[in-house]
Amino acid sequence: MKKRYTLLWLIPLILAISLIPIITHSVIYRETVFLILMYITLAVSLNIILGYTGYVSFGHVVFFGIGGYTSFYLMHKFGIHLIFAMIMGGVVSAIIALIVGEAVLKLRGAFFAIATIGINEAIKSLVTNLSWLGGATGMFFNFKIYKTYGGAAKAIWFAYCLMVIVTIVSLVTSYFIKNSKFGYGLFAIREDEDAAIVLGVNAKRFKSIAYAISAFFPGLVGAIFFFKAGNIEPEDAFHLVKSIEMIFMVMLGGFGTISGPPIGAILYERLKGILLVNPLFKNLHMAITGLILLIIILFAPGGIVGTLRNRFKKIRSLLE
Amino acid sequence: MYAWIAALINGILVGLVYGLAAIGLNLIWGVMKVINLSHGAFIALGMFCAYFIFHFAGINPFLAVILILIVGLILGMISYFIVLHRVLDAPELSTLLSTYSLSLIIIGLGTFIFTTNPRAIDIGLGSIGIGNIYIPITKILTGLFSILFTIVLYVFLYKTWTGKAIRAVSLNRAAAEFMGVNSTFILSLSFGIGVGLAMVAGCLIAAIFPFTILSGAVYELKSFVICVLGGLGSPIGALVGGLILGLLENICALKIPVGYIPFIEFVILVIILLVKPTGLITKR
Numbered sequence: 245m246k247k248r249y250t251l252l253w254l255i256p257l258i259l260a261i262s263l264i265p266i267i268t269h270s271v272i273y274r275e276t277v278f279l280i281l282m283y284i285t286l287a288v289s290l291n292i293i294l295g296y297t298g299y300v301s302f303g304h305v306v307f308f309g310i311g312g313y314t315s316f317y318l319m320h321k322f323g324i325h326l327i328f329a330m331i332m333g334g335v336v337s338a339i340i341a342l343i344v345g346e347a348v349l350k351l352r353g354a355f356f357a358i359a360t361i362g363i364n365e366a367i368k369s370l371v372t373n374l375s376w377l378g379g380a381t382g383m384f385f386n387f388k389i390y391k392t393y394g395g396a397a398k399a400i401w402f403a404y405c406l407m408v409i410v411t412i413v414s415l416v417t418s419y420f421i422k423n424s425k426f427g428y429g430l431f432a433i434r435e436d437e438d439a440a441i442v443l444g445v446n447a448k449r450f451k452s453i454a455y456a457i458s459a460f461f462p463g464l465v466g467a468i469f470f471f472k473a474g475n476i477e478p479e480d481a482f483h484l485v486k487s488i489e490m491i492f493m494v495m496l497g498g499f500g501t502i503s504g505p506p507i508g509a510i511l512y513e514r515l516k517g518i519l520l521v522n523p524l525f526k527n528l529h530m531a532i533t534g535l536i537l538l539i540i541i542l543f544a545p546g547g548i549v550g551t552l553r554n555r556f557k558k559i560r561s562l563l564e
Numbered sequence: 565m566y567a568w569i570a571a572l573i574n575g576i577l578v579g580l581v582y583g584l585a586a587i588g589l590n591l592i593w594g595v596m597k598v599i600n601l602s603h604g605a606f607i608a609l610g611m612f613c614a615y616f617i618f619h620f621a622g623i624n625p626f627l628a629v630i631l632i633l634i635v636g637l638i639l640g641m642i643s644y645f646i647v648l649h650r651v652l653d654a655p656e657l658s659t660l661l662s663t664y665s666l667s668l669i670i671i672g673l674g675t676f677i678f679t680t681n682p683r684a685i686d687i688g689l690g691s692i693g694i695g696n697i698y699i700p701i702t703k704i705l706t707g708l709f710s711i712l713f714t715i716v717l718y719v720f721l722y723k724t725w726t727g728k729a730i731r732a733v734s735l736n737r738a739a740a741e742f743m744g745v746n747s748t749f750i751l752s753l754s755f756g757i758g759v760g761l762a763m764v765a766g767c768l769i770a771a772i773f774p775f776t777i778l779s780g781a782v783y784e785l786k787s788f789v790i791c792v793l794g795g796l797g798s799p800i801g802a803l804v805g806g807l808i809l810g811l812l813e814n815i816c817a818l819k820i821p822v823g824y825i826p827f828i829e830f831v832i833l834v835i836i837l838l839v840k841p842t843g844l845i846t847k848r
Contacts, residue, residue, distance in 0.1 A: 300657050347838050353656040354599040358788050359837050365785060366830035373823045380823075484781075488664070495661065531672025538665035541658050542650050 250502050250564040251419050255412060258284070258506065262408040278404055278472070280513045281411045282465055286486075287493035287505035288414045289461035292421060294491065295499035297454045298434030299349070300357045303364030304462065304490055307337040309481030310367070311463025312470040313377060319471065320383055325392065326403070330467035337463025338456040345455040349448070352437070361484070368482035382477030403472045410468065414461045419502050421457070422564075430454055434500070492533060495540050498547030502564045507548055566696045571814040573699055577707035579810020581772075583803035584710040585765035585783050586790035587717065590802045592758035593791065595734040596652060596751055598659045602643070602667035604784025606636065606759045609670060610766025611775045612678060618685050625685060625771040626705055632767045633760045640759025644752040652751070674777040684774035706768040713764060714803050717757075721799070730754050789833045 262281065265274035290304050311333035318329040348359045372380045393399035421427045429450045432440035441447050470476040489512065497508025515536075519529040544551045553560055585607060592600045613632050614625040623631075647666045651658040689701035721727040732740040733750045741747050769775065769783065790809050794801030809829065816825055 294657075298655070298657070300660055302660075348834065351837055354593075354597075354660060355837055357656075357660055358599065358792070359834050361785070362788070362830040362833040362837075366827050366834065369823060369826035369830070373821065373827070488668070491661065491664075499657075527676040528672060530675065531669050534665040534668025534672055537668065538647065538662055541662045541665065542647075545654070545658060 248423065248564055249562050251416070253562070254415065254503050254506060258411060258415070259408075261510075262411075265404070274401075274404055276513070276517070278407055280510055281407045282469060283489070283493060283509035283513055284506045285407075285411045285414045285461050285465050286490045287497070287509045288411075288418045289458045290490040291494050291499060291501075291505045292418060292430075292458040293455050294494055295501070295505070296422065296427060296430040296434065297451060299451070299455075300353075300491075301360045301455075301458070301487075302357045302491070303360035303362070303484070303487055304458070305482060305484065305486040306360075306364040306367055307341060307459040307462040308466040308469075308486060309364075309371070309478075310340055310466070311337045312466030312476055312481050313371065314463070315467035316383060316470050316476045317377065319389060320385060323389065323392075326399075326406070326467070326471050330406070330464050330471075333467035334460045334463035337466075338460040341456045341459030342452055345452045349451045349455060364482055364484065364487070368478050371482070372478045378477070380478060382475055382480075384475045400472055403468050407465075407468050410461065410464050415502070415506065417457065417461075418505075421454075422502055426450065426453070431500070492537055495537060495547055498549030498551075498553075501547070501549040501553075504547050504549035511548075567818060568815075570697045570699075571818055572811070573697065574703070575811035575814035576807060577699070577703045577810070578772075578814065579807040580707040580710035580803065581765060581768050581806070582783070582786055582790055582810050583794075583806020584713055584768065585762065586787040586794070586802040586806055587714065587799050588758040588761035588765065589784075589787045590791050590794070590799060591717075591761070592755055594798070595730060595754040596648070597656075598648065598652070598663065599656075600755075600758060601660060601664040601784075602647075602670060603758075603762050603787060604780030604782075605667040605670035605674075606639075606762040606780070607766035607769070607783045608674060608775070608777050608780030609639075610636065610763030611770035611779065612674065612683075612777065613763065614767035614770045615683055615685055618687075624687055625767050626709065629709065629764050629767055632763050636760030636763035637756040639763075640756035641752045643759065644755040648755065649748070649752075671777060671780070678777050680776050680778055682774050682776050685770050687771060700772070702771050706772055709768055710765075710803075713761065714799065717761070717799055726750075726753070786829070789829050792833055792836050 258281075262277055265277050286304075286308065290301065293299050293301050293304075311330075314336040315326075315329035315333035318324045318332055319326065324332075344363060348356060348363070351359055371377050377383065387396065390396040390399040393402050421430070429440065429445040432443065432445050433447050433450060437447055466481065470481070473480075493508035493512045494505050495508070496511060497506065498504030515533075516529065519525040519532060525532065540547060546554065549563055553563055588606075589600055589603045592598055610632055613635060614628055617623050617628045617631065618625060643666060647662045648659060651662050687702060689705075691698045691700040692704070721731060729740065729745045729750050730753070732743065732745055733747050733754075737747050740750070765783070766780070786809060790802055790805035792805075793808055794803070794805030812829070813825055816828065820828075
C-alpha cells in the first residue's frame with residue numbers, strides 16, 4: 245500500500261486557519277474564514293461527482309438551496325435546533341439527489357449538464373411560487389430563535405464552529421472515498437463508463453451514491469449559511485453563479501484530487517476579496533474569473549495540484 | 565376568444581424568434597458536439613450591437629441584421645480559435661467550461677462597460693389591428709426575419725458546397741478530410757455562423773423586448789429547452805421547438821400564473837431529455 249500523507253498537512257492547515265478568528269476574537273476574520281470553509285466544503289463535495297465520476301453538475305447549487313430551505317423551514321416553523329435541522333437539510337438534499345439522479349444520471353456528458361441546469365431553474369421557479377416557503381421574498385427569522393443558542397452573537401459563533409466540523413468531515417469523506425474500492429469504481433466510470441461496466445462496476449448504483457454524497461454536504465452548508473444570514477430567498481439559494489464558483493474552485497485546484505478543491509477554494513476566496521476591494525477591478529471580477537478559468541482549461545487542465553504532481557514526481561505522496 | 569387568438573399569434577411570432585435563437589446553438593452542437601455555453605452572452609452582445617447601431621447611426625435593427633451577422637461571424641471564428649480549437653478533442657467537460665469562461669468574459673466586460681441598466685429600442689412602427697387584436701408590426705417583422713434566416717441557412721447547408729462540407733464534417737470529420745475538406749476552417753466557420761445567428765436573434769429580440777446585458781442567459785436557457793424539444797442537431801427542429809415554446813408560454817399565461825411557466829418549461833426539458841433525448845422531431 246502506497247503511503248499517503250495529504251490529509252496529514254491539509255487537516256492541520258485548515259484547523260489552524262479556523263483557529264485564527266477564535267483566538268483573535270475578530271469578527272472580520274471570522275467572516276472571511278467562514279466563507280473560505282464554506283467554499284472548501286462546496287468545492288470538495290462537487291469534486292466527488294465532477295472530479296471523481298466525471299459528471300459535470302452545472303446546477304449543483306440546487307442542493308445548497310434545498311438544504312437551506314429545508315432547515316430554515318424546520319427552524320422557522322418548529323423551532324428545531326440547528327444541528328438537527330442541518331442534518332435534515334443534508335438528508336433531504338441527498339434523498340432528492342437520489343431521486344433526481346435515478347433519472348438524470350442516465351444522461352451523459354453535455355446532456356447531464358443541461359439537465360442539472362434545468363433542475364436548478366425548475367426548483368428555483370417552483371420555490372419562488374410556493375407561498376408557504378415565502379415566495380419570491382423568502383423567509384426571515386424571528387430573532388427569538390437565536391435565544392436557544394445564547395443570543396445572536398453566540399449563535400453565529402456556534403454556526404462557525406459547526407462549519408469547521410462540516411468542512412473537516414467533508415474532507416475526510418472525500419479522502420476515504422478516493423482511496424476505497426468505491427472510489428476506484430468512480431474513477432473507472434470517469435475514464436470509460438462502458439469499460440467500467442464490462443469490468444463489473446455497478447455504474448448505476450455507484451453514480452447514484454456519489455451524487456447523493458456530493459449533494460449531502462452542500463445541504464449542510466446551505467443550512468448553516470442561511471441560519472447565519474437570518475433570511476433566505478430563492479435568488480440567493482439557487483444562484484447559478486454559485487455553481488460556477490464551485491466549478492471554478494475545483495478546476496483551479498485540480499479536479500479529482502483531494503487537496504485541489506481546498507486549495508482552489510482558498511485561492512478563489514482571496515482572489516475575490518482582492519478584486520472586490522479594488523474599485524477598478526470590482527466590476528471586472530467576473531471577466532477576470534472567466535479569463536483565469538479559460539487559461540486553466542486550455543493550458544493546465546489538471547489545475548494547480550495536477551500540474552505540480554506532473555512536474556515534481558517526488559511530492560506525489562504529499563499532494564494528492 | 566380574442567385573448568386566445570392574440571395569444572396564438574403572439575406565440576407564433578415570438579416562437580419564431582426563439583427558434584432562430586436556438587438554431588445557432590443547434591448548429592454548433594450538430595457540427596462539433598459542443599454545447600456552446602457562451603450562446604447567451606452572444607445573444608446579449610447582439611442586443612447591444614443593435615442598440616448602439618440604432619442610437620449612434622440611427623439604423624433600424626431590421627436593416628442592421630446583416631451587419632450584425634457579419635460581426636458575429638468574425639467574432640465567432642476568432643473565438644473558435646482562441647477558445648475551442650485546443651480542447652475540441654478533450655472530454656466534454658473542457659468544451660463546456662471553455663465556452664462558459666468565454667461567456668463569463670463577455671458578460672463580465674459587458675457589465676463593466678454597459679452596466680446592468682435595462683435598455684430598449686423604440687422604433688415604433690405602430691401595430692396592425694384586426695378586430696380587437698392588435699399585433700405590433702415589429703413583432704411581425706421579427707417573425708418574418710426569423711423565417712427568412714432559417715430558409716437562407718437551410719439553402720446554404722443543403723445547396724452550397726461549403727454547406728455540404730459543414731454537413732460532411734458533422735457526419736464524419738475524418739472522412740470529410742479525406743474528401744479534401746479543410747475541417748479546421750469548416751469548424752470555425754460553423755462556430756462563426758452559430759454565433760452570428762445568436763447575435764441576429766439578439767438583435768431581433770432587442771427590437772421587441774427590453775433587455776439588459778444579463779438577458780442573454782434567459783434566452784440561452786430557452787434555447788436549450790427548444791433544442792431538446794426539436795432534437796439537437798436539426799435546424800428545422802429548432803424552429804418547430806421554438807414555436808412550441810412560444811405557444812406554450814403565451815397560451816399557458818392565460819390560464820396559469822406567469823411565475824410557474826419557467827417551472828413547466830424546465831420540467832418538460834428534463835422529461836424530454838429522459839424519455840427521448842434525440843428530441844421530438846428527429847431526422848430520418
